[in-house]
Amino acid sequence: MAFKGAIEIDAQHCKGCGVCVANCPTGSISLSRMVNGKGYNYAEMVGDACIGCSACALVCPDSVITVYRVKI
Amino acid sequence: MDTADIKKPENIVYRKPALITDNVMHYCPGCSHGVVHKLIAEVIDEMGIQESTIGICPVGCSVFAYNYIDIDWEEAAHGRAPALATATKRLCPDKHVFTYQGDGDLASIGTAEIIHACSRGENIVVIFINNGIYGMTGGQMAPTTLIGMKTSTTPYGRDPKLNGFPMVIADMISHLDGTAFITRQSVHTAAAVRKAKSAIRKAFEYSEKNIGLSFVEIVSTCNSGWKMNPVDANKWMVENMFRKYPIGDIKDILK
Secondary structure: OOEEEEEEEOOOOOOOOOHHHHHOOOOOEEEOOOOOOOOOOOEEEOOOOOOOOOHHHHHOOOOOEEEEEEEO | OOHHHHOOHHHEEEOOOOOEOOOOOOOOOOOHHHHHHHHHHHHHHHHOOHHHEEEEEOOOHHHHHHHOEOOEEEEOOOOOHHHHHHHHHHHOOOOEEEEEEEHHHHHHHOHHHHHHHHHHOOOOEEEEEEOOEEOOOOOEEOOOOOOOOOOOOOOOOOOHHHHOOOOOHHHHHOOOOOEEEEEEEEOOOHHHHHHHHHHHHHHHHHHHOOOOEEEEEEEOOOHHHHOOOHHHHHHHHHHHHHHHOOOEEEEEOOO
């Protein structure tokens, strides 16, 4: 059984600290080149390797990540 | 399967805890305070004790913690959170009372309060955030600052001859008979966050048993005060802070 995941990031409240990027086991999250209203390079999902493990959301200090996961 | 097919309400496995308010946290990017707030909110929500929990805010960066977790709060004078918690718990013994303190608050100006609260065996939970620096006031040396660590008041590094040695509060209070559960955790990786959450839950459960004070130290980072980016600060913490403040349970009287 395999899992496939997706994340949704509240870009306006993300502070772009990058802790989620360092903790993602599949490299599915990176800091955007765009900035949000406060001038931070917010995090965004990249690629389709996400397995929905929630590691990014667990270490997020501002609770801006929602994680979805399905069995495939 | 497309990402849009996965993003459905029934597939949510992790979301912002219900007790965390929508206020934007004033903490610096990457600050450990946000993660610990989240864990406390999750534990209170899972135990169903929102209505009976009273938190005591410290003075320090987390002075505004009452804006972020949707429970009842009191605001203590600098370092006096354990004294306020003692009064609250004794007057309302059926409530869950916890203090949330940093190292500048608990280990410096509040040393007498925490030592005597532990000695009396008050049935409260103490969450102690140890980042080895005064974060709010501009990165001055704290009692927990490591030897050789540069801060704005020790620009050449902490020298024990001039500034003394770092205080290891959790080990000190483990010798007091009034303490029930003492542990030291961190929140820099997903695994560490899960362990810290179960430690905080255990501390709240022990406070219900009326067997003494539960103390959870979280070794954390202050990337602004340490002058590093958040990811480097986490690495620096693992390489340096964990040597002086090793992670693990220090005391558990029910074991």
